[in-house]
Amino acid sequence: MQLIYSPTSPFVRKVTVLLREADMLDSVEMVPVQTSPVATDPKVAAANPLGRIPVLLRDEGPAIYDSRVITRYLDTKAGGQFYPESRIWEVLTLEATAEGILDSAVSMAYETKVRPPEKVYDGWLDAQWGKVSGALSAINSRWMSHLNGPLDISHIAVGCALGYLDLRHDARGWRKGNDALDDWYAVFAERPSMQATIPAA
Numbered sequence: 790m791q792l793i794y795s796p797t798s799p800f801v802r803k804v805t806v807l808l809r810e811a812d813m814l815d816s817v818e819m820v821p822v823q824t825s826p827v828a829t830d831p832k833v834a835a836a837n838p839l840g841r842i843p844v845l846l847r848d849e850g851p852a853i854y855d856s857r858v859i860t861r862y863l864d865t866k867a868g869g870q871f872y873p874e875s876r877i878w879e880v881l882t883l884e885a886t887a888e889g890i891l892d893s894a895v896s897m898a899y900e901t902k903v904r905p906p907e908k909v910y911d912g913w914l915d916a917q918w919g920k921v922s923g924a925l926s927a928i929n930s931r932w933m934s935h936l937n938g939p940l941d942i943s944h945i946a947v948g949c950a951l952g953y954l955d956l957r958h959d960a961r962g963w964r965k966g967n968d969a970l971d972d973w974y975a976v977f978a979e980r981p982s983m984q985a986t987i988p989a990a
Contacts, residue, residue: 791818791846792859793832797988799891799953800856801843806945807860809982811867817845827903857888860942871942876935880943883932887946890924891953893917898957918961921954929967936973948977956988 792808794801808814822842824830829840836844836852845859846852853862864871872880897917901909928936928947936944951974954963964971977983 790816790848791820793820793822793836793844793846794842795822795824796986798842799895799949799956799988800888802952802986802988803856803946803949804843804845804859804863805986806949806982807863807871807942809985810940810945810980811863811871813863813867816866820846825903826899857884860945864942871940871945873939873941876941879935880941883928883935883943884946886924886928886932887943887950890921890950893920894950894953894958918958921958921963925963925967925970929970933969933973936970936977944977945982948974948980948983952978952983952987 792801792804794805796802808817820832822830822832824833824840824842826840833842833844834840836846837854839854841855843856843859844852844854845862847862853859861872894917897914900914900917936947951963951970954961
């Protein structure tokens with residue numbers, strides 16, 4: 790298998806953290822690319838018609854994407870421990886919440902990185918941060934007992950989302966009012982899989 794990736798993508802990081810936690814790094818060849826929403830790498834375009842990473846090239850079938858599909862596929866290879874059936878709906882909902890945080894946070898980063906300064910829309914940035922803030926508050930108030938339980942994909946997804954907020958939106962101070970989540974992340978971020986995948990600024 791081959792993973793088309795960029796190390797700065799938080800969606801890619803979620804996959805590479807899972808690969809480390811599942812002890813599957815040796816089963817996947819890493820194929821780095823430089824790609825962006827306005828300049829898609831040809832390898833990415835050939836494998837994913839949406840032009841997005843990560844993409845997993847399989848030996849036995851067509852390429853698969855996005856990160857949630859890839860992690861679910863890899864989990865089947867690893868024996869199913871990261872998507873436990875006994876609490877699957879909670880796992881999937883919390884994973885989706887983390888992915889939604891990333892969707893909004895990444896769109897904010899592109900708003901300032903891709904657009905000329907005079908075309909940046911502050912109303913869009915504020916609205917997207919409102920979604921991020923609401924999701925963080927929900928996790929902090931409703932999901933801590935789950936995050937303090939056995940490791941599953943939702944822990945990885947939340948951890949990678951918080952790492953991305955630190956990387957791209959640290960000035961907005963996501964920790965304020967989210968003390969329990971902050972405490973959890975301080976411990977989770979020290980896992981070897983997280984330390985090994987810290988993206989460069």
